[in-house]
Amino acid sequence: MIFKTWTTGLLALCSSTLTSASAIPYVDDQAVLKYADHAASPHDVDADTFTRPSWFTSTLMARRLLALSPSGVISTTFPSHIPASSRTPAEVAGFPIGLREYIADCDGILPENLSHGDNGDPTILALRVATTFRNIGTGSNLSLEIDWWDHLSDAGAVYPGLPPSPAALPRITLFGYLDTLPELSVAAAASLEKCFLQSHPDAKYWLPATPGSPHASYWARLVVTHVYWIGGFGDVQQIGWMNVTEWKGIRQHGSLPGVGDGRGWEDVRLPGEKKGHGAL
Known part of the structure; x- marks a missing residue:
């Protein structure tokens, strides 16, 4: 079976580089993908079943994943020095931490002078008290991971011969920086x-300027500079860095001139989506 063949070979590739029980192998990702390309015998599977979608189709799927995702894990790093007065243990200084936060794909509804043109920069409701945004305030880099794993029961088995597996479902990590939105007009805020x-x-209950809110908050967006995609298993899906120009040029209905083949993220579906399922 192709999956068994591929994983067995990959494990052998990894284990061959180990020099001690605690060693962590370095595996060149392009070499692994090249290995996966040739791991299966043409007699093992139907060729059409194991044809990867194009990178542009994968980018459409990634933009759809963002549009349908209400939350994601934002990873930041604690500052290198933590004041003695802080409740944060000094021992975690410089360590990364990932916390799930609310997000939404709302840039397209902002006024033209504030919008980035609905280009895939997710909107974030930031709480000033939250560790994520406190770390960002001290200069931490950040990334946002979102995935389709919660839809495993709908997607079912998407890889021939393998039971339903979250690892076969797509996920992305968005890299960039947090851009705080300026004060909005009443209409724009609404x-x-x-x-x-x-x-x-x-x-x-904790929107910006909400009377009696338990938390001070503000609107921000992640300005995306790089996108890393894992569509599923590497012999049937793309894995790697996406073309950011294509990411930013895709819209719900169609794409900007010169971007891909003109399709928008409404023209694709993620594993397990029912026919006719549109944006949330």
Whole structure:
């Protein structure tokens, strides 16, 4: 079976580089993908089943994953020096931490002078008290990971011969920086709140400037500079760095001139999506 053949070979490749029980092997990702390309005998599987989608189709899927995802894990790093007065243990200085945060794909509803053109920069409701945003405030880099793993029961088995597996489902990591939105007009704030609350109705209690809110908050967006994609298993899906120009040029209905083949993220579906399922 192709999966057994591929994983057995990959494990052998990894184990051959170990020099001690604690050693961590370095495996060149391109070499692994090249190995996966040739691991299966043409007699093992139907060729059409194991044809990878193009990189542009994969980017459409990634943009759809963002559009349908209400949350993601933002990874930051604690500052290199933690004051003695802080409740944070000094021993975690410089360590990374990943915490799930609310997100939404709402940039397209902002006024033209504030919007990035609905180009895949996710909107974030930031709480000033939250560790994620405190770390960012001290200069931490950040990344945002989102995935389709919660849809395993809908997707079922997407890899021939293998039972349902989260590892076969797509995920992305977005790299970039946090851009705090300026004060919005009443109309712009209402539009952004409506968009965000479609995915997070409970967040109405800590929206910016909400009377009696338990937390001070502000609107921000992750300005995406790099995108790393894992579509699933490498012999049937793309794995690697996406073309950011294509990422930023895709819209829900169509793409900007010269970007891909003109399709938008509404023209693709993620594993297990029912026919006719549109954006949230």
